[in-house]
Amino acid sequence: MKIAIITVGDEILIGEIRDTNSIWMVAELTREGFEIVNIITVGDNEEDIAKGIDFAFSRADIVLMTGGVGPTRDDVTKRALCNYFHTGLTFDQEVLQQIERLFTKRNFTLNEPTRNQAYVPQGCTVIQNRVGTAPLLWFERENQLLVSMPGVPFEMKSAMREEIIPRLKSRFLQDEYLKSHFLVSGITESSLALQLEKFERQLPEDFSLAYLPANGLIRLRLSVRGLSRLPEMQLQTEQLKRELQERLVAESDEPVELLLGKALRGRKLTISTAESCTGGYIAHRITLVPGASEYYKGSVVSYDNRIKISMLDVSRSAIESFGAVSREVVEEMALQVAAKMESDCSIAVSGVAGPDGGTALNPVGTVWISTRLHDRQMTQRYQFGLSREENINRTTNMAIVQMMKMLG
Amino acid sequence: MKIAIITVGDEILIGEIRDTNSIWMVAELTREGFEIVNIITVGDNEEDIAKGIDFAFSRADIVLMTGGVGPTRDDVTKRALCNYFHTGLTFDQEVLQQIERLFTKRNFTLNEPTRNQAYVPQGCTVIQNRVGTAPLLWFERENQLLVSMPGVPFEMKSAMREEIIPRLKSRFLQDEYLKSHFLVSGITESSLALQLEKFERQLPEDFSLAYLPANGLIRLRLSVRGLSRLPEMQLQTEQLKRELQERLVAESDEPVELLLGKALRGRKLTISTAESCTGGYIAHRITLVPGASEYYKGSVVSYDNRIKISMLDVSRSAIESFGAVSREVVEEMALQVAAKMESDCSIAVSGVAGPDGGTALNPVGTVWISTRLHDRQMTQRYQFGLSREENINRTTNMAIVQMMKMLG
Incomplete structure (x- = not known):
């Protein structure tokens, strides 16, 4: 119908x-x-x-x-x-x-x-x-x-x-609607489509696979109608997971901030954030989740470089030697905010959101993200695009996904 | 067309x-x-x-x-x-x-x-x-x-x-489209419609007045087609301004964060924020504006009460005596963040976003907002609704509008 x-x-x-x-x-x-x-x-x-x-x-x-x-x-x-x-x-x-x-x-x-x-x-x-x-x-x-x-x-x-x-x-009377959800990161929609070409070709006719890309993440939805298709659905779901490998962030259609919240709550961990180019958006996304106060401590938005020094104790020499958009500074930010807020985990980002402020070394869209879990730290450089809003969104998604990956 | x-x-x-x-x-x-x-x-x-x-x-x-x-x-x-x-x-x-x-x-x-x-x-x-x-x-x-x-x-x-x-x-579009925009706060759409009933009745047939309510603000758009209607448009605009009185925040259809940015830039003032229930959303909205780094220093998102003490030096006794959602605490937050970030202005908010955490004294939707400009301070209590997202949005709009009003 x-x-x-x-x-x-x-x-x-x-x-x-x-x-x-x-x-x-x-x-x-x-x-x-x-x-x-x-x-x-x-x-x-x-x-x-x-x-x-x-x-x-x-x-x-x-x-x-x-x-x-x-x-x-x-x-x-x-x-x-x-x-x-x-x-x-x-x-x-x-x-x-x-x-x-x-x-x-x-x-x-x-x-x-x-x-x-x-x-x-x-x-x-x-x-x-x-x-x-x-x-x-x-x-x-x-x-x-x-x-x-x-x-x-x-x-x-x-x-x-x-x-x-x-x-x-x-x-x-309706047939049961069966769905599997996959959250994928680190690949473009077209590359993913290429990678899944063979998988899609072998899919039974009545199955459908939809791509829902948004701000650096891709959500896949595998669906079919009819309860009798459940065993086949389970097989196809397992097959798709094997195809996705380490690109698979989660089997879920929930927002990443909710998934992060569940992971933190499940392991009784707390988190804090130190943000530069995202200007508070990571904090906002984390606190959109009802009950976030159970695991979220707070954030320092150090938009002005002097705030990185005065509020976060990032060393002046690191900023002067490497610049605010650097591995060294973002690692110090993550370390310091976790120490100051006494949190188990932390996320720090520093980058050039645009449209201005780009340099030859760090063009608009350059972002460093560092995540910490106790004394483990993971730091990565990303190159996004030219749109300020899009860069803020992508940085936030990638930062949350990077933190989720550390939580395993 | x-x-x-x-x-x-x-x-x-x-x-x-x-x-x-x-x-x-x-x-x-x-x-x-x-x-x-x-x-x-x-x-x-x-x-x-x-x-x-x-x-x-x-x-x-x-x-x-x-x-x-x-x-x-x-x-x-x-x-x-x-x-x-x-x-x-x-x-x-x-x-x-x-x-x-x-x-x-x-x-x-x-x-x-x-x-x-x-x-x-x-x-x-x-x-x-x-x-x-x-x-x-x-x-x-x-x-x-x-x-x-x-x-x-x-x-x-x-x-x-x-x-x-x-x-x-x-x-x-050959005919010129004449428009006047009015940003209104502090009144519901139905009360405003009632208040403007007489004004609307006297409006010439070819004029239209549209109400666009969103998150505690109402945007009015008065429009008419044809350059020859300009003198009448000016008259009607002046009349509508008189009707709106102190409800009128600005004659503009721009986002409030952009209007705030312009006001700050025009007066060469800087601003910082201290956020509790909005969880970084005010900082995010302010930094959505390209070039916000010219006037925006940063934010402390003190989601956990201990962060209010450790990072903002809010007095423990104020939190213990009055609670985190109180005039006293939000005023200290505004004062401290301006001092620490050496900004001319500051915005501080503390409230209960919901869905949980409400009390008899401070039900879900209660928010205190304090704004500072040098040594002047304005603090107000608001009562919003039950939706977490809506409360975050409304608080952010009202905080920015309250700051704009202080800037005059």
């Missing part, structure tokens, strides 16, 4: 709000094993809604629509649906009663536009909206199913969780 | 990544005065891409596509475009040279899949991608224009900013 999602709303198209509904719906539906074939956002006008439905049904069996069902004049989804299904409106007493219950509870007075919410298209199944005034409309025609629901996120979520997903599941 | 956006990628449809590209593109394009008529996400297969293009052109004159142009086998946009425009591939020497330059700089070896990126559809205008291997493809046919670009966000942004938007503007 293929599903298309349509979100209706001018406010999305003028950038006033972000379409978070479709993101949430995709996550919930794919988790249940449904297949989403496209996502469409159209404005609040009947013609665009009709065209959007046609496009959606060109690939999908089921269309889930959100939005455009409020009591105000600019909400036209209901009229568009009447036209699309060649039907008219009828007054639904049960919907009115539901609205009245809701309004009594909230102490609101019922006005005419809201009362009109009880007019519903003839010939569709009306499902009560437990938390709002616009009912859910369930249309079936031959092999097509369309459900219209409110665009207010919490109303949409309530409708999906309590009414729509349960009905879809019991009606259209 | 009506624009449709198509994002191509199975990874979006199976919920592996969020389509942030279309959100960014809508924001940038509407800022320039373009009208977006729909947004479509389709999977990595030729038929869906073709159907998506047809649907897009049913309403739009211009279609902007991102994604599906990597060197791997699952990226099929180029083939789909060849079919759609009835053309074949040709080898483009300039694209190859551009890829070679990029790879030499990064010290990568050029492989066959990447080299194949230099095969481009015949009959389209090829625009070099300055930061990646997939060129931008610009197709024109009768009254239709389609541009394909990479889906990697930083490559897409570079392409849009440097190549596509400038070309679209000079080609299609």
Whole structure:
């Protein structure tokens, strides 16, 4: 069963709000094993809604629509649906009663536009909206199913969780969706594709391997439908791991900062950071994880070189002899921050984020990363690109991965 | 000129990544005065891409596509475009040279899949991608224009900013698009809408006022088309400023960290930060601005309370008497970090980001922010919500805004 999602709303198209509904719906539906074939956002006008439905049904069996069902004049989804299904409106007493219950509870007075919410298209199944005034409309025609629901996120979520997903599941039994995840570093997407060419050729037809590169890391997802494919999935997963060898950082689709947190927590280790070119972003990523305070001590962001000396006790002579972007300085930073913050591990980075500040020796994108675990230290030079933001992101990912590798 | 956006990628449809590209593109394009008529996400297969293009052109004159142009086998946009425009591939020497330059700089070896990126559809205008291997493809046919670009966000942004938007503007936007921007803080969107009801009623028909709320700040955009409307625009801008009063932070649509940077640079002041619950995010935002090293000294991220004492010399007695989340501690943090880093200004924050760690006195979302300029200090308590990420974002915005207000 293929599903298309349509979100209706001018406010999305003028950038006033972000379409978070479709993101949430995709996550919930794919988790249940449904297949989403496209996502469409159209404005609040009947013609665009009709065209959007046609496009959606060109690939999908089921269309889930959100939005455009409020009591105000600019909400036209209901009229568009009447036209699309060649039907008219009828007054639904049960919907009115539901609205009245809701309004009594909230102490609101019922006005005419809201009362009109009880007019519903003839010939569709009306499902009560437990938390709002616009009912859910369930249309079936031959092999097509369309459900219209409110665009207010919490109303949409309530409708999906309590009414729509349960009905879809019991009606259209889905094959189990099997997935394996691989986090890979130290290779470009194209080189990895080349390396995995033979593996991909021998993959059974119904398996798929997706590459998801982001900021120096590549996430691979191997997937297949059907519980009966589990033994084959396990075999293919093992084979892929052998192909990836030391490039494989983790078998997971979680963020690297979460994986680092788990590794530290599992070994009861603490960590601190000393950052120059990343300007606090490593600290930010580590502390995005709830409960990071269990293992994270803190960071010194020594953006100005004098701070490296005054706050981190990096030797002035090292900075003067080797420059701030050097193995010597970044190793001192890692050593000193671990000592000062009394942490088991530390990460230190120093580099040229750009767009300015590059030299012949250290062009923009040059970064030194040093990681420590007790008295072991690993230091490496990286050469990234010209984009400041990208360099900050890549440095952060590589620093966390380098630390994870030391933790084994 | 009506624009449709198509994002191509199975990874979006199976919920592996969020389509942030279309959100960014809508924001940038509407800022320039373009009208977006729909947004479509389709999977990595030729038929869906073709159907998506047809649907897009049913309403739009211009279609902007991102994604599906990597060197791997699952990226099929180029083939789909060849079919759609009835053309074949040709080898483009300039694209190859551009890829070679990029790879030499990064010290990568050029492989066959990447080299194949230099095969481009015949009959389209090829625009070099300055930061990646997939060129931008610009197709024109009768009254239709389609541009394909990479889906990697930083490559897409570079392409849009440097190549596509400038070309679209000079080609299609004859009428001047007049805009005034207002950055507002300290009020909810619905309260602001209520406060501006009268102002909006008197606005001439062709003016529009858009609300763009994000993380505790609201950006207002007043716009109208046509240079002849300039005097009226100036009048309305002055009127709106009077309505906003002290809620108005700046007349700008720039990020707050950029505005802060400009204010500091203009007054030749330096700044440092001491962060607890934001975990380095304030430092990160400040250092996202190129050239921030001119005014930014550094940060101490004192996630662990002991770091507040050992690295910032916050008095143990203050922490013990008042708790880490208190006026007293945050004021000491601001004072100490400015002294240690010898900066003119400082920002310090301490709070409960959540989801755990709340108390009756300081529930999740409680944050103290202290800002200093020489010997002046301003300290305020804020109460945000329950989401950790949202609290980090809001605290950072409010801290920067509070500092800007002190700078006047």
